[in-house]
Amino acid sequence: MTTLCYAKSTCSIGIHVILEEIGKPYDLKIVDFSKKEQKTPEYLKLNPKGKVPALIRDDGSVLTEFAAIATWLSMTNPDKKLLPSNPEGIARALEALDFAVGTLHMLSWRLWRRPDAYSDNPDEHDKIRERGKQSMLAGFDVVNEQLAGKEFIAGDFSIADAALYYVEYWASDVAKWPLPANVQAHFERMKTRPSVQVSRKQEGVA
Secondary structure: OOEEEEOOOOOHHHHHHHHHHHOOOOEEEEOOHHHOHHHOHHHHHHOOOOOOOEEEOOOOOEEEOHHHHHHHHHHOOHHHOOOOOOHHHHHHHHHHHHHHHHHHHHHHHHHHHOHHHOOOOHHHHHHHHHHHHHHHHHHHHHHHHHOOOOOEOOEOOOHHHHHHHHHHHHHHHHOOOOOOHHHHHHHHHHHOOHHHHHHHHHHOOO
16 A cells, blocks of 8 residues: 655645545555654665655555655546646646745745754844745745636646645745735635645644
8 A cells, every 4th residue: 555654744745635636545654853753764764865755655666756756646546637638737737836846845945944954053044034935925926826817726626736735834824924815715725625634634734
């Protein structure tokens, strides 16, 4: 059975949502970051990158990185239509997913969440955090325009919406930042989906 290695309040919640959308049985393996379990020999043997998500597949092989896992899950479950069927739609969905993961998460959110990763000087941390916040809010302004007149970022629900959901969750529920109107509406729409509700309950997200 497929097993998702996850940590609470991390990007892995987006993969959790996708697994729920698919509806097949899967297991969850929590990696407790507060205990630095991602750095233990046992976990590093599984995923030498020392992060989540990691997906242990039925054959025992391990797949890492949000985009790779999300794309593999969508392509191995084509009946769930988690990616558009035409080249333009696929490209737009992956474009949106990459922006959520690569820019909103890895560039902007990490600056705000982990200023110590960029400077050893505590006096610089507030400035770094502010830079991350402003970068993320600017990114959401871009997404806000892309969502105009649409329920989901690439037309119908796709893996891109699962990626966008987790950064919305961070900004709104963790950082308590106001989201632009279309982004907020998307976040609220996502929270009505059973897949999101189950993942939040299982991960203890209020």
